[in-house]
Amino acid sequence: MRVDAIVIGGGVGGLVASLYLRRAGRSVLLLEAKDTPGGVCRTIPSTAGLNVAGGAATLFAIDPRMIEELDFLNKGLTFTVRDMPLAISWPNGKTLLLGRDLHQAAQAIAAYSATDAQNYRRYRQELFALARALRPWWWEDAPGPVAPRNARALLERLEATSAAAYLNGWFESDALKAALAFDAVAPYEPGSALALVWRAAQEMCGRQGAHAIPKGGPAAFAGILIALAKASGVEIRTGARVARLILDGAEVQGVELKSGEKVLSRCVLSSLSRRATLLDLAPTASAGFAETQRLMRSAPHTGEAHITLVLDAAPDLDGMPANARAVIAERLECWLDTDSSARQGQLPDELMMEVVVPTAIEPELGQRALSVAVRGLPTVPKEGRPVSTQLAERVVSTLERRMRNLRAHITGIHFDLPTENRRDTGFSVSRILSSYRARIATPLNGLFLCGSAAEPMDAVSGRAGRLAAGMAHRWLSQRTPS
């Protein structure tokens, strides 16, 4: 079998890449190892006929240009929540709500600290202004130099500053700092202040730095993409795990599936991580010695897990509005512990998590569920022991401090552990600072990355898929002049 392009992995990145390649007139085969495409946005079949997303509960980084070009809004994409406020559970048991309205947010913080309230305003303004200045850099594949001169000095400082140090410079309340640090993924890593800026540079529903839930959940969003891909003629094959890449020197010739079948193609787009693509799928050291060494080293210690708790009653949220995303993180310093315990393969003493209740506001999902994202978990558990039971117990007991009687209502749990999804989770300065072109291209000719590994940080975005499709199309045009 021979196609113009093969896309490995049917997540949002892979789907977007194959769609754009198909629109450019290329024949595309999309290979998905699991039974359903959709990646972190796929629906998980559950015993109770539940349809909830397996991973991400909210979307915050969808490429607006893609939404426009693929005419999503006329294909049934609507949002039930456009802008989720951030709910911070304060040590005294109260909940602090930070929404878009800066004045209200400052007033809410003022109940705890007057200086923090004052600084929050200036923090948001500085962050959002810098984020706007940096947008071309994070949104396009070949950005020009960072424009405003005053932004450049700030940028130079943030490149070396950890999110923890940056937040420490602004605020005094530990709970506020810890919650804001959640978005930085690895807040003690140098340069992670940039992760906060990158978050603020994203846009959902026309609002800067917003989190949104589409109608039907992220799974519905992936569903639209799958329908579009099928309609445009992308061949989607599920249950097809790729065993290895077929190479001729440093040039890709196709892929071989686990079943032994070979598919030939001049161009392969992978939505797996750079590490998984070049180390596991390509023959040893085909990426070059130095690159292989670098990839071997780059394994992150900590990762993110998504846990979905299926409930038989609406959760008692203890003062938290249903449309908010709640961040539970005790102290900023807990982030330091996550790193050292992850290195020993242990769960941290305090779990850092984000809780969203997608079903409370989305009755169409039919079921009540809590979607929990836990960060700072070990990617390599101690002695290979599965952490899922232990983790579930810890998550539930942490949540029970705020939501009484939660345990009695749980009817099912679904896990998406960092060891399973094998993405290049975590933060790295070099990744966030390089261009899309550098992140998408690989040392092998004809091989491109199109998944979340090609984004500045892990996110459901589609931007890398869209840009990778463009690069793949140009590559194919060069190879086969019509």
Place this chain on the structure above:
Amino acid sequence: MRYDVAIIGAGTNGLAAAATLARAGFSVAVFERAEHVGGRCATREFHPGFRASPFCDEIAPIPAVIFRALDLARHGAIFMPAGGQFETDLAGDRFQAEICKRIAVHSAYVLKIAKQPRTRDWIGRTVASAPLHKESWSGLSLSDVLEEALPDENSRARALAATLEGRAADPHRGGSALHLLAPRAGSGMTMGGLVTFAGALHASAHAAGAAFSLGLEVSDVQLAKRRATGLRLADGTEIEARAVISTLDLKRTFLAMFAWKELSEAVASRTSVFRHAAATARLLLALDAPPDLPEGPISVSSCSAAQAHAAWRIGTVPDPLPMTLRWVSAADPRLAPVGKAVLTVTLGAIPYQLFDGAWTNEKRIALRERALAQIETALPGLSAQVLAAELIVPPDIEEALGVTQGDLDGGEIAPDQMFAQRGFAQCDAARTPIDGLYLGGRSAPAGPLGSCIAGVVAAHAVMCDLVGGRLR
């Protein structure tokens, strides 16, 4: 009284700045709080007949060009190699030499550009082309760098212990590799203790005509229209100066020398977020007989640096203690009476403040006993020889040297506090947002690279601005 330049602090940086300026023909006065010059380059008798340098045995390397320009050899500074960590280890030696070379190239660049008058695009251009800045060290972890450079586990452990001597850092964290570029030792020891080196610098500055005021603290930097115009001393004397160089650390400079409300917002916020990471304690031992030890430093600890850092961070003393022993009187017999010996021990990861409060006498004694017990386990029979033991913890260093929290590095070594990010990112080299005020200590961008560099860079910046007419 009126001078061209007033310098606060007579440590190595202050003395080097004074000598550089005085040799160029400017009128200079140095103001020192202590009764003697030298700062950390002090050597004193801690037990009758036994002398040691209480804060460090060696100081960071001095660029050869400064050493020659100030004619220090003629004024009595004779360095002798202190016996390295890597006596029989070729790979370790090569690695050490490679790092030293990088620092030397970078310092040469820093010194060169300090002499250039600045143009409009000066800062961005010079920072971007600084040799070490281009190598992007800030994301690297110390353990990764060592693993790549040194194949042998023993030499890696030695290099790690040497780099983190008297410090607290998690070697796995990104940016910890910067500790390699901020050496604390490496110049070797001077005959008669470090005080002779301070003496040579003093003599060089004095011979060139610099004035010295000792034993009187500076209480304020005088401001007129947001420009430093002089100093006020603790006894009320006012000193007029066209420029002021402060060799104190950044926090101390702005917290102690100014009224908080006088500071602009940029300065105030920078000062409040600047971090210190004090972690050094020193134990001076007088021994009855020469120990059976090699001359070079010996690291005595089974504690991993990451564990030590974790303990230090929450305000506890790590167990076991990370420590480095030096038989200083072996290299310099003048420090001990004939037939006796002086040993110094540098302890790392000792917090400035303990989780249960400040350091007390009992806690000091407990730490001293623990350190001695650990030495006895590692080197049996040594503690029987101990005639006297003096322990110095971070608050003692703060008290003696006036460095915030007793941090000998003048600020935590972290990516957002190194190179151009160390002082004021929007100002180059030694300058500050206050016209006429210059930072010349370890908190200045060039501070951690070596001894005297920050002072000389500040001196050159002052000369540039005085001659260029920026400070009228």
